[in-house]
């Protein structure tokens with residue numbers, strides 16, 4: 001028995017040849033646990049959909065393996081895999097009713113009539129669409145169509161449900177509602193969900209774990225809090241949330257910034273040039289000259305209602321943004337050109353790889 005629903009081992013997918021060759025996936029190894037809500041997050045073109053298609057069986061890897069429940073399924077055709085996909089476009093049958101759409105996959109599998117009826121009823125209750133059972137799907141709103149697509153994909157009880165940007169066609173309010181709904185469906189069914197998005201907030205709020213991808217490579221895998229608080233490199237730190245980057249040289253007791261100021265910091269034995277990262281909400285403004293603070297000048301600010309983003313410059317011009325909560329000390333008495341001190345929350349400074 002394995003604890004993993006899906007594994008990719010050294011998966012490579014190349015498209016085209018010679019000058020036009022693209023390595024959509026470049027040696028990706030990943031382990032997705034049974035029953036988890038796993039999100040593949042990354043910018044357009046980073047290879048998320050390609051990895052999903054390898055898991056579904058719509059593509060075969062150039063090299064490497066795909067395992068389901070510990071079994072090598074690399075050569076298994078899509079219809080023999082206990083995996084279903086929900087696409088962005090829903091791909092419903094417009095001439096069939098809601099109930100007929102949900103029943104379709106079960107009928108294809110040759111399930112007995114009574115079982116099909118029972119499952120359809122259960123699925124429509126799950127997605128709260130019982131009153132719509134007899135309607136044509138062309139007469140439904142976008143959000144309702146999305147629910148039908150989910151019910152249809154969940155009906156045969158797949159081991160893994162793949163979701164390729166399923167919420168991107170919905171407006172913001174509906175999208176937020178469906179995020180909660182999807183999370184509920186995953187928890188109630190216990191089915192492993194592999195969800196693809198380029199929206200970092202969506203990934204942070206919904207996932208048990210996130211795999212961050214860039215340029216065909218998996219950059220980091222971890223729980224949302226882990227990814228946000230301890231990004232492993234500059235890409236992850238800048239793609240998820242906002243980050244200040246401070247070029248520095250590490251020594252035995254701390255870091256020397258480009259401004260010449262020294263920050264006391266535990267460097268874990270690392271020395272030499274590095275980039276420090278700190279989130280704007282972990283930067284505080286204190287009176288200029290306060291011992292241990294970093295000298296800076298206020299260059300401007302943007303008011304966002306719940307908070308204010310204060311733009312600052314260190315002595316060498318390095319830009320730093322501090323996010324002050326509205327009502328917090330200092331947020332209403334800012335003066336352009338004013339000299340201040342900066343402090344960072346304990347443990348907030350991260351030393352990044354490249």
Ligand code: ATP
Nearest residue numbers: 015016022024043044045046047048049050051198
């Ligand atoms: P998006 O968020 O825009 O859907 P993605 O992260 O899902 O992007 P993929 O669709 O996996 O990215 O594409 C990864 C790379 O592989 C891209 O450079 C894309 O152009 C290329 N690619 C994908 N499918 C093919 C194909 N069938 N033929 C040639 N190149 C392809």
